[in-house]
Amino acid sequence: MQLKSTPQVATALAAAACSLLGLPASAQDAGTPDNWQxxxxxxxxxxxxxxxxVEGVFGATKDFGDEHIFSGKLVIDGLTGASATGAVAQPYAQTFTRPSGNGQYVIGAGETPLDDTFRDTRVQLNGQWTQPVWQDYRVSGGLHVSKEYDYLSLALNxxxxxxxxQKNTTMSLGLSYAFxxxxPEGGRPVAFASMPLRDDFSSDDAYQAAFDATRLAGSDDKNTLDLVLGLTQVINRRTIMQFNYGLSVVDGYLTDPFKMxxxxxxxxxxxxxxxxNRPDSRTKHNFYWQTKYAMDSAVADISYRFATDDWDIQSHTLDSRLKFKLSDTTYIQPHVRFYQQSAAEFYQPFLMQGEPLPTYASADYRIGEMTAYTVGLKYGILLKGGQELAFRLEYYQQDPKNNGVEAPGILQEMDLYPSVKAVIAQVSYRF
Incomplete structure (x- = not known):
């Protein structure tokens, strides 16, 4: 069973689902006192x-009066399928050892090597409490627990x-710590160790000894400290604007044990x-701007995020939504998102024989140069008693790019940077 081949997938999906569900983040969203939402x-x-x-999300929020608000969330998702290993395609079939060391799989000629052991179930629980403390001041604190087959995450914020x-301007400071x-199943690989293949050994014992020699004993961990400074400003009766600066410092095991x-x-x-092998630390900065503008029959929402880190990855995200009121009880919301990033300084699509091994290297396309876009539409129906039913359908495409590496020989005929295409569908219900 493989879990962390794409460690961001589950977290990203949960965040996307909850934000589009409109799960409450402040007192203004909590509804009337004594009523659960x-x-x-x-x-x-x-x-x-x-x-x-496939992911299910259940959120609950209650205002206990005087803006003393509790919100909780349960997320359960299941992931399966195949993910890119980082190995390059070849004009002949290739054999790979499974991450557990038990068994192997074969990739056909000309095909991108994909590991089909990507599957797991994740359960996540969040709880948050918000309340005023002095005049014009609010505090909020929360807990996060997420458990997967070989991954445990605990966080405080x-x-x-x-x-x-007159509450037209809000400044905020947020801190969170995650452990x-x-x-990983099969153990953590030794950096730049060669993948052993069963066919190269005369016995199971000899193969197992060779496989064990490529693994480190025990588990490992990482620590993440996040800081967010925010400013929200009401511009006029139709316009509100938000600015955020975020700092994230990560230390520990950042290598993907399933990539090669x-x-x-x-x-x-x-x-x-x-x-x-990846560095054991990463410092990230991001700058975020968002503006919402209310028209007579529509609300425009546009945001831009710039992110940079000491891995030399820089990214730009432009996101826009326009919520049209079709009638007193229905609306549609087109969505367009564009993303672009540069490659990490240690990203390499392959290594050359005869050249010294670098200190760090990864062929994971997710930290390579790429562009991506999302287009979609949401349709919502407002029901009695503040209830809402909504449907969302989107198309996502990610296009990895060559960051200037010249491919030798037969690799010039291989697709080293295949696109990733996905469909996103969601049904949500608020009551």
């Missing part, structure tokens, strides 16, 4: 010939917000398969 959703995410995810200018424990690199000769023929 529930948000539910079922989300499907399916990549073409790759990962498929807290924030302080201050209103100014993650990683214990192909080591090729001058003809582009694979000579060896090596497990990747």
């Amino acid at each position: 529930f948000d539910t959703a079922l989300l499907y995410y399916g990549e073409s010939d790759r990962v498929t995810a 807290g924030s302080l917000a201050r209103d100014f200018n 993650d424990s990683i214990d 690199l192909s080591r090729v000769d001058s003809d582009g023929i694979t000579q060896d398969l090596l497990y990747e």
